Amino acid sequence: MQTVTLYLDYLCPFAWRGLELIHVVAPQLGLELELRHYSLEQGNHPENQGLLQSAPVWKLAEQPLEGPKSLRAFLASHAARQQGKAAHLRFALELFRLRHQDRRPLGDDQTFVEAVARAGLDLERFMADLEDEENRRLELARDLEQAGELGVFGTPTFVLPSGDAAYFRFSELTTEPELAVPLWELFTAVLHNGAHIETIKRPRK
Amino acid sequence: MQTVTLYLDYLCPFAWRGLELIHVVAPQLGLELELRHYSLEQGNHPENQGLLQSAPVWKLAEQPLEGPKSLRAFLASHAARQQGKAAHLRFALELFRLRHQDRRPLGDDQTFVEAVARAGLDLERFMADLEDEENRRLELARDLEQAGELGVFGTPTFVLPSGDAAYFRFSELTTEPELAVPLWELFTAVLHNGAHIETIKRPRK
Numbered sequence: 220m221q222t223v224t225l226y227l228d229y230l231c232p233f234a235w236r237g238l239e240l241i242h243v244v245a246p247q248l249g250l251e252l253e254l255r256h257y258s259l260e261q262g263n264h265p266e267n268q269g270l271l272q273s274a275p276v277w278k279l280a281e282q283p284l285e286g287p288k289s290l291r292a293f294l295a296s297h298a299a300r301q302q303g304k305a306a307h308l309r310f311a312l313e314l315f316r317l318r319h320q321d322r323r324p325l326g327d328d329q330t331f332v333e334a335v336a337r338a339g340l341d342l343e344r345f346m347a348d349l350e351d352e353e354n355r356r357l358e359l360a361r362d363l364e365q366a367g368e369l370g371v372f373g374t375p376t377f378v379l380p381s382g383d384a385a386y387f388r389f390s391e392l393t394t395e396p397e398l399a400v401p402l403w404e405l406f407t408a409v410l411h412n413g414a415h416i417e418t419i420k421r422p423r424k
Numbered sequence: 425m426q427t428v429t430l431y432l433d434y435l436c437p438f439a440w441r442g443l444e445l446i447h448v449v450a451p452q453l454g455l456e457l458e459l460r461h462y463s464l465e466q467g468n469h470p471e472n473q474g475l476l477q478s479a480p481v482w483k484l485a486e487q488p489l490e491g492p493k494s495l496r497a498f499l500a501s502h503a504a505r506q507q508g509k510a511a512h513l514r515f516a517l518e519l520f521r522l523r524h525q526d527r528r529p530l531g532d533d534q535t536f537v538e539a540v541a542r543a544g545l546d547l548e549r550f551m552a553d554l555e556d557e558e559n560r561r562l563e564l565a566r567d568l569e570q571a572g573e574l575g576v577f578g579t580p581t582f583v584l585p586s587g588d589a590a591y592f593r594f595s596e597l598t599t600e601p602e603l604a605v606p607l608w609e610l611f612t613a614v615l616h617n618g619a620h621i622e623t624i625k626r627p628r629k
Binding site: 385 | 591606610619620
């Protein structure tokens with residue numbers, strides 16, 4: 220089975236749409252999905268300006284829990300990952316929907332508990348894994364390092380089975396398979412075209 | 425006939441590839457091509473940092489001739505435009521090729537004279553129009569204002585007959601019609617897709 224890796228940040232509504240897209244497309248095209256994390260707060264932090272994404276000085280995984288808005292969501296995501304890839308994907312989808320559809324606060328325990336319930340995860344195990352903060356921080360640090368090595372600068376960024384990778388931003392949620400599959404195929408056609416397309420980007424006024 | 429507008433800067437090798445592409449594609453698809461100018465030196469100028477593209481304080485068209493690298497090429501481009509759209513397109517293609525294929529200096533009279541010769545323009549008229557610097561500067565200022573209003577931030581930027589616009593960067597010159605037409609159709613399919621794709625961009629390490 221071929222694997223698509225998706226870098227996401229729960230803060231980002233475009234990452235939410237990207238995850239909904241690949242969630243619909245993956246079973247249709249026989250793709251396995253691997254979720255990884257990239258942090259917009261780290262990538263855009265003033266102390267990291269002008270530095271390579273692979274060499275930040277301000278690191279999210281080392282910050283206090285009360286600080287950055289995204290840290291607890293990333294740690295919760297890693298806690299969910301302990302219950303397997305499929306559970307992790309369901310949790311990520313539900314956490315994104317709670318944040319970007321239902322406008323719930325991202326870092327609250329109550330939001331996590333609801334995502335766990337909707338996704339059908341084991342709550343007791345989830346809470347124990349979330350409390351094992353040191354290991355969750357180590358896992359997050361590894362994810363963010365890998366994103367940095369790849370040069371990820373925004374979410375969603377997809378890495379295709381071919382190794383081609385790109386940030387993919389679209390504003391209309393697309394979850395009907397008859398629209399989602401062609402949208403995904405358009406994206407992959409851009410990345411696989413022989414002209415080596417590097418960027419397509421609309422101007423913003 | 426439907427019109428595609430292309431914003432270009434002679435400094436930019438991606439704009440060169442973009443022009444070569446649409447030059448091949450336009451007759452195949454019955455498109456008319458309109459060339460406009462966007463200035464990277466103006467857009468990226470330190471004095472314009474943080475300002476809207478539509479409200480620069482450092483304006484290329486007001487700079488001395490000896491200053492910015494691209495100014496004389498833009499004025500020459502406007503001089504060529506006096507001989508009609510087709511002549512302008514041929515001149516632009518030849519000036520791009522001289523700069524990016526033959527590595528000739530961009531702002532030299534000698535380079536302009538050679539572009540005029542290769543493109544089959546009237547040299548005497550071209551020189552007279554180039555010497556009418558005040559009008560060429562006014563035309564350039566208008567082009568750069570229009571680019572600013574559109575939010576153009578790089579070249580090549582194409583405006584499609586639908587009104588959709590995007591920066592389109594690819595690194596492999598694509599001029600064989602059987603590759604160029606599908607590449608163009610891929611680009612337009614991205615801009616016309618119902619998901620409203622805003623950006624596809626590869627990370628750079």
